[in-house]
Amino acid sequence: MALQDALLEIGSDDEVTVDGESLDVADILRAQPTPDNCGVEVTTCARQSGWCATRARVLRTRTLRVRDGAATAKHLTQLSKRLSPDAPHKVLVVVNPAGGTGRAQKVFERDVAPVFYAANIEADVVVTKAQGDAMERCRVVAAAPQVTYDGVVVVGGDGTLSEVVRGLADGASTLADPEQRLRSIRVAHCPGGTGNACHASVASAGGDVIGSAVDVAYNVARGFSCSMGLVRYEFGERRPPFISFLAMEWGLVADVDLGSEGFRWLGALRTTLAAIWYILRLKRHRATLSWLPCTQPARKGGLFAPSRLPPLGAPLPPPWRTERRDATYQLMMACNVSHVDETTPMAPAAGLDDGAIHLVFTRLRPGFLARVDLIDGFLKLDGGKHIHKRSFQSHRCRALRLVPAADDDSRTGLDGEAVPSGAIQAEIFPGALRVFCAAPLAAARTAVSPPERAA
Numbered sequence: 001m002a003l004q005d006a007l008l009e010i011g012s013d014d015e016v017t018v019d020g021e022s023l024d025v026a027d028i029l030r031a032q033p034t035p036d037n038c039g040v041e042v043t044t045c046a047r048q049s050g051w052c053a054t055r056a057r058v059l060r061t062r063t064l065r066v067r068d069g070a071a072t073a074k075h076l077t078q079l080s081k082r083l084s085p086d087a088p089h090k091v092l093v094v095v096n097p098a099g100g101t102g103r104a105q106k107v108f109e110r111d112v113a114p115v116f117y118a119a120n121i122e123a124d125v126v127v128t129k130a131q132g133d134a135m136e137r138c139r140v141v142a143a144a145p146q147v148t149y150d151g152v153v154v155v156g157g158d159g160t161l162s163e164v165v166r167g168l169a170d171g172a173s174t175l176a177d178p179e180q181r182l183r184s185i186r187v188a189h190c191p192g193g194t195g196n197a198c199h200a201s202v203a204s205a206g207g208d209v210i211g212s213a214v215d216v217a218y219n220v221a222r223g224f225s226c227s228m229g230l231v232r233y234e235f236g237e238r239r240p241p242f243i244s245f246l247a248m249e250w251g252l253v254a255d256v257d258l259g260s261e262g263f264r265w266l267g268a269l270r271t272t273l274a275a276i277w278y279i280l281r282l283k284r285h286r287a288t289l290s291w292l293p294c295t296q297p298a299r300k301g302g303l304f305a306p307s308r309l310p311p312l313g314a315p316l317p318p319p320w321r322t323e324r325r326d327a328t329y330q331l332m333m334a335c336n337v338s339h340v341d342e343t344t345p346m347a348p349a350a351g352l353d354d355g356a357i358h359l360v361f362t363r364l365r366p367g368f369l370a371r372v373d374l375i376d377g378f379l380k381l382d383g384g385k386h387i388h389k390r391s392f393q394s395h396r397c398r399a400l401r402l403v404p405a406a407d408d409d410s411r412t413g414l415d416g417e418a419v420p421s422g423a424i425q426a427e428i429f430p431g432a433l434r435v436f437c438a439a440p441l442a443a444a445r446t447a448v449s450p451p452e453r454a455a
């Protein structure tokens with residue numbers, strides 16, 4: 001094996017240098033001595049540097065000169081392990097070959113599997129064959145008497161992740177301590193779908209590069225994780241509750257997302273064209289919207305307990321706030337995370353576990369000016385600047401209720417999936433899930449934003 005003409009040294013303070021240049025121990029995934037013991041083979045996953053680099057992490061293996069290969073490799077391995085005591089040993093990887101533009105399998109093989117191999121993580125890979133596969137597999141995993149996997153890594157879109165989260169929650173619900181079981185199986189989202197909202201929200205909160213599956217795989221390999229809230233949507237007698245990690249969409253946004261399902265082959269262009277189409281033929285969406293402001297921090301726990309909300313149909317006591325009955329809206333989103341796809345921070349202020357649902361809606365006077373305003377809002381979505389427009393209202397809340405008017409036929413979507421329209425209400429459960437994330441986010445204490453003052 002050819003040795004590179006670079007010398008690796010470990011200083012007395014455990015600082016590692018290669019030809020005098022500092023090497024971050026946290027970037028080292030593997031270190032092995034060469035057969036002649038004159039070198040060490042080091043695999044790193046470090047951020048690219050240089051003016052034309054994207055900053056995304058890159059896996060790289062180099063063979064470097066050292067004085068004692070075996071001793072150096074052992075020392076490096078110890079230093080690296082000390083930094084990641086929670087690194088997973090075994091994970092379940094769920095790949096959806098039908099997600100997005102069908103690149104998930106390639107993303108896994110090219111970007112994720114080599115990182116797991118270098119980090120010595122055992123991976124059981126499930127390639128889904130149809131809708132529901134991921135949910136069923138995760139249900140079985142979470143319901144098992146013993147935890148088999150330290151984490152589930154999704155390579156697909158938000159639809160697949162939604163199946164994984166709901167499957168884990170459903171499986172965990174059969175056990176005596178479902179909340180503990182759900183939190184014990186950490187989840188990661190590698191971008192392999194169209195929207196990849198969860199990935200984008202976690203990456204943007206942790207300073208990772210949005211769209212980089214290598215960054216996600218590195219976080220998994222290191223075992224860094226943080227808490228994330230989940231939202232439980234209730235439909236009364238109509239159907240069982242829905243556990244959501246992402247968002248509820250209603251009105252124009254639901255039309256754009258759900259109404260353009262058949263045009264997935266257009267990629268990101270699908271939503272742009274659909275937005276123009278649905279804004280031009282703007283519909284009236286009428287409903288009664290109420291929410292419980294964040295006057296107190298949300299209570300921990302309770303995701304698997306009976307609902308704490310007043311039954312659907314029962315009046316809402318103060319401090320619930322209600323907009324006008326059967327008011328006209330154009331769009332309404334209730335976001336649990338900041339992004340609704342890789343380029344759209346619909347609720348830019350949303351933290352991963354800030355104990356709040358971020359409501360965003362517009363109530364414009366129907367007409368030509370409403371269309372102009374909405375197009376302007378959509379153009380500002382990329383930078384999250386829509387939120388500064390007067391027409392876009394945003395509120396942080398712990399719970400919400402949406403009751404469409406009797407003659408309203410607007411679509412409703414949960415985590416990108418169409419659900420039957422009708423009255424719906426929801427509550428946030430902070431800290432219900434753990435997700436793999438970048439080191440700074442894992443290190444930061446769970447920041448629950450301060451309560452809003454009562455209106």
Ligand SMILES: Nc1ncnc2c1ncn2[C@@H]1O[C@H](COP(=O)(O)OP(=O)(O)OP(=O)(O)O)[C@@H](O)[C@H]1O
Pocket residue numbers: 096097098099100101128129130131132133156157158159160161163192193194195196197416
């Ligand atoms: N082998 C398969 N064939 C067809 N559909 C599948 C298959 N495996 C999973 N699915 C379903 O495909 C749907 C969409 O997948 P996914 O969410 O991964 O991609 P996407 O919709 O392109 O991305 P996003 O949800 O981020 O917009 C999911 O609801 C999932 O259940």
